[in-house]
Amino acid sequence: MKAGLALAAVLLLAACGEKAPEPPPAPAPPTLQVPGDPEAALAWVEAVQDDERRLRARLDAWPLEGEDFEYAEETQIAWTWRLQLALRDGDVERADALQALLLERFEGRGQYPPGRALPPDIVRLGVFEEALLAARRRIEGVRPDREAARSALAVAEGMLVPEETEDHELLRGTRAWVERTRLTTLLATLGSEAAVSDDVTATLVAITDDFQLGESLFLEVLKQWGENHAEERFDRLVVPLLRGQVRYGLRLVPVESDEAELASIAKRCGEAGLARATPLPVERLGALGLRVGEAALVLADGEGRIVARLSGRNLDPRILEPALQRLLSR
Numbered sequence: 001m002k003a004g005l006a007l008a009a010v011l012l013l014a015a016c017g018e019k020a021p022e023p024p025p026a027p028a029p030p031t032l033q034v035p036g037d038p039e040a041a042l043a044w045v046e047a048v049q050d051d052e053r054r055l056r057a058r059l060d061a062w063p064l065e066g067e068d069f070e071y072a073e074e075t076q077i078a079w080t081w082r083l084q085l086a087l088r089d090g091d092v093e094r095a096d097a098l099q100a101l102l103l104e105r106f107e108g109r110g111q112y113p114p115g116r117a118l119p120p121d122i123v124r125l126g127v128f129e130e131a132l133l134a135a136r137r138r139i140e141g142v143r144p145d146r147e148a149a150r151s152a153l154a155v156a157e158g159m160l161v162p163e164e165t166e167d168h169e170l171l172r173g174t175r176a177w178v179e180r181t182r183l184t185t186l187l188a189t190l191g192s193e194a195a196v197s198d199d200v201t202a203t204l205v206a207i208t209d210d211f212q213l214g215e216s217l218f219l220e221v222l223k224q225w226g227e228n229h230a231e232e233r234f235d236r237l238v239v240p241l242l243r244g245q246v247r248y249g250l251r252l253v254p255v256e257s258d259e260a261e262l263a264s265i266a267k268r269c270g271e272a273g274l275a276r277a278t279p280l281p282v283e284r285l286g287a288l289g290l291r292v293g294e295a296a297l298v299l300a301d302g303e304g305r306i307v308a309r310l311s312g313r314n315l316d317p318r319i320l321e322p323a324l325q326r327l328l329s330r
Contacts, residue, residue: 031061032057032058032061034058034061034062034063036068037068038068038069038072038073038074038075039074041062041063041069041074041078042074042077042078042114044058045058045059045062045078045081056085059078059081059082059085060082062075062078062079062082063075064101070105071105071106073111075105076102076105076106076109076110076111077111077112077113077114079098079101079102079110080102080110080111080112080118080123081112082098083095083098083099083102083110083123083127084112086098087126087127087130090130090133090134090137092127092130092131092134092152092155092156093151093152093155095127095130095131095155096127096131096155096158096159099123099124099127099159102120102123103120107120108120108123108124109123110122110123124159125159125167127155127156127159128156128159128160128167131152131153131155131156131159132152132153132156132170132171132174132289134149134152134155135149135150135152135153135156135174135175135178136149136174136177136178136289136311136312138152139177139178139309140308140309140310140311141308141310141319141320142308142319142320142322142323144308144309146178146179149178150178153171153174153175153178156171156174157171169286170286170289171289172289173286173287173288173289173290174288174289175289176189176287176288176289177288177289177290177296177309177311180306181305181306182300182304182305182306183196183203183205183298183300183304183305183306184196184304186288186298186306187205187239189287189288190207190239190280190284190285190287190288191280191284191287192207192239192277192278192280192284193277193278194237194239194277194278195277196235196237196300196304197235198302198303198304199233200233200234200235200302201232201233201234201301201302201327201328201330202232202233202234202235202299202300202301202302202324202327202328203234203235203236203237203299203300203304204222204225204234204235204236204237204297204298204299204300204320204324205237205238205239205297205298205300206222206236206237206238206239206274206295206296206297207238207239207241207285207288207295207296207297207298208238208239208240208241208295208296209240209241209242209243209245209282209293209295210240210243210245210246210247210261210264210265210268211245211246211247211252211293212295212313212314212315213238213240213247213265213268213269214246214247214264214268215314215315217316218315218316218317219268219271219272220272221316221317221318222236222272222274222317223271223272223273225317225321225324226272226273226274227273229328232328233302234328235275236272236273236274236275237274237275237276237277238265238269238274238275238276238277239277239278239279239280240262240265240276240277240279240280241279241280241281241282241284241285241295242258242261242262242279242280242281242282243261243282243292244261245261246260246261246264247264258279262279265279288311290311293313294311294312294313295311295312295313295315296309296310296311296315297309297310297311297315297317297320299320299323299324299327301327302327307323307326307327308320308323308324
């Protein structure tokens, strides 16, 4: 017994005094050998365009320098191709760097597929639009990342020139959507004086027109949440947006008056047990970087701090349910 304890003590001391041997480093991936002629190099890339992993590897290996490659049309094509893939990935920072290379070497012009020219403004504003979308994706949902959203906003800002006033307004609105951290401040930015109770555990605000409110999934989820949490201090509020149309089936049809539109909204809110705030013109959405036809959902805690949000068309409130459950289970 004593011998066994002594051995255990020796092994324990050895474990405390020595580090376990580190595993050998993983072998470095083989370096791709790009053909030395730009035309042959582009053919080499195109040969694997149906295999995305290999395609990306070959595009990433494209030379940045070299007398034959620096200003070659094939380089313009390869960089535009990479930029489009970066935008598809939501990696707007990488797209920003690639747009800068196109600006430096090719006056901002893109080309992809081969033979299809992309003017500088098309490339630049394409990055701008995707950067705004990336900012929204990064701040929305149940795991918002404000710093990542700000990074995307910086990319968007860098794509604009002073005279593009409408795009600057869109940028300001998106920045407001990203930066507003309190429910009352966000509603004030929209121009709403909706009363938000400070005697609740959670508040959900839907900023919507009649079309989105009439979406069966949207309305059913908001109704179900109210029924499931009837004993909780949980407010559900709609800020109606008036656009002169109401939902009829899957279509929008004009109405003769605001009263008729409000009657349709009131009916839907009544079915789901939703409170209504003072209606606003749909154009007010621009203050949050949103367009007519879009809507927003904002979830705040009992102190009015925004914990999750969504925006766009055809919203699925269930995306916010984990955040709602966290609030109501405290």
